[in-house]
Amino acid sequence: MTSRPRLADVAARAGVSMKTVSNVINDFRHVAPETRAKVQAAIDEIGYRPNLSARNLALGRAGLIALVVPQLDMPYFAALSGQILEAAARHNWVVLIQQTGEDTSVERDALAGHFPQRIDGLILSSPRIRPADLRKRTDRTPLVMLGERNFQGIAQHVSIDNVAASETAVNHLIERGRRRIAIIGTRPTDRQHPRLAGYRRALRAAGLPESDDLIRPIRNNLGEEGELQMAALLAEHRNRPPDAVFCVTDWVALGVIRALQTHGLRVPDDVAVVGFDDIPYGRAATPTLTTISPDRAAIARLSVESLLAQMEAAASGTPYEVSEQPVGYELVVRESTGG
Amino acid sequence: MTSRPRLADVAARAGVSMKTVSNVINDFRHVAPETRAKVQAAIDEIGYRPNLSARNLALGRAGLIALVVPQLDMPYFAALSGQILEAAARHNWVVLIQQTGEDTSVERDALAGHFPQRIDGLILSSPRIRPADLRKRTDRTPLVMLGERNFQGIAQHVSIDNVAASETAVNHLIERGRRRIAIIGTRPTDRQHPRLAGYRRALRAAGLPESDDLIRPIRNNLGEEGELQMAALLAEHRNRPPDAVFCVTDWVALGVIRALQTHGLRVPDDVAVVGFDDIPYGRAATPTLTTISPDRAAIARLSVESLLAQMEAAASGTPYEVSEQPVGYELVVRESTGG
């Protein structure tokens, strides 16, 4: 056995044509059961495995979908990527993971289709891409956007309902008797921010006052940033600190907890904290973190399936109607809001 | 423009042959500068990008290397994978990430070369694979093993010196005046465990007593497991708890810290804690975690380069001598051992 067995070798061994072997491999109907068995036996005997480069070349596809995320070592994206890998594998796709390192130009390049390889589809999870960027896009590669921003009618978007989820989180704080609730991770003027919108809706529904000085922005999604902003908040409200904080991500929430503990405040007794994302650390932290847990498996599955649908639409000339595709989420109550 | 431009289109436009275009694309010497410029102009004008399926088919390679890790959402592997992605991209490889989910049979399948695609090389990071598994391997795909176990002369192994690194970590505790140092994450009888060996070496060098009841195993690398084992340790040594704990991973260390705080012990005042791996959470935890930080970028780079060297050796018929390839590490001192 000098080289790997080819389809022709299987055909020779089974005494059938290449077409028949191909039919068996691709699970086509209209193959006589005994022919199928004979071919399968030959495949097993010589240990044949198809050469994907050749198949993809013949089919005119790349066999590759790209997943663009900020960084793989950010826990939310690591978990998400893991799920997408599995969903893609179920459709025989290899996932080309591209890290942007928070570099907007890399994200724009990805949108424009500038990849080291040709790709069949693109899943883009990038907090920085705006609807305007998408409108400029001319590349026709099937695209799915992830993340909290809305892309109404511009691109297929798979996401939880961030407004409702945030409202749920803040309602939970209100139900636990909290009245002075801060939000860390957005600026009061950001009208497009769904998590801020949910926060406001919950306060309003409960008849609680909204005050912009309990809203603090972050420059990036890091624990250090949460720590900094929480410290600033405490400094500004020395006499009357908030009794709860809603953080736009778990990662920020961990920093917030650090700042609170550093300043001698107890979590949740003095200040309750809720995060967002349900990253693995939330369960190992002290205290464990209450959070919104999106159904990541569903996000992965629906994203991959949408790519497939877009390809099929393109192949058949049917237009593909983009939509906002909602997925489920759950409030996970842990120690940081009193268990 | 009905279909994507091909190499032949570039050749026609530039008025040269396909061979010349190929030479330019692959950056061969012996192309007249002006010819090169002309071809490059044509490439830019029609927006040509090579079809990798066709190239790989012609070259008889897959253009793919596989990376096998337990789970992408385990922070150490997420960070490592991110680095390997980048190192591989520099050599024009796409990385097929395969998650084993701690399933040993999946790991064995990977070793045997059972992938959904053909691959050019394999990087395997799996705590469960033993030298014996490797000896049975007949598949000739270039292989690099990662992780703490040694594979002397059986497979290329890229890793920090785990014995020395552990000794460094424990020495640090000793220098801070700790005398009763526990280790969590191994059983006293495991003679092959490099981190246990380093722990023992440090104690012996300092003339400290070794006692097997300060050594606790874990069933898997989880915070919950660290918490459990630390609680058990405290229960057994109620009167005289250890004054420091060396944990075989950061993930376990976070659980250990949880258990200590739950039992009213202060970290590091009462008990100092050192972890291993330098996962991102260590910086966001309270207290921040002292740890051994392996040079992950070097691990990634050397792994990919070794695959390349193995392929070249195979192509030229030269034997490839496997070795233990050491990479650097660093002790990062943070709050959990007193800053």
Added chain:
DNA sequence: GTGAAAGCGCTAACAA
């Protein structure tokens, strides 16, 4: 239900 042959886009002999 099965077979023969053309072609997917690229590389690399071999020629010139």
Added chain:
DNA sequence: TTGTTAGCGCTTTCAC
């Protein structure tokens, strides 16, 4: 230094 051409291994018309 550049051109010609035969494959790489698979799918897929089209005939049987």
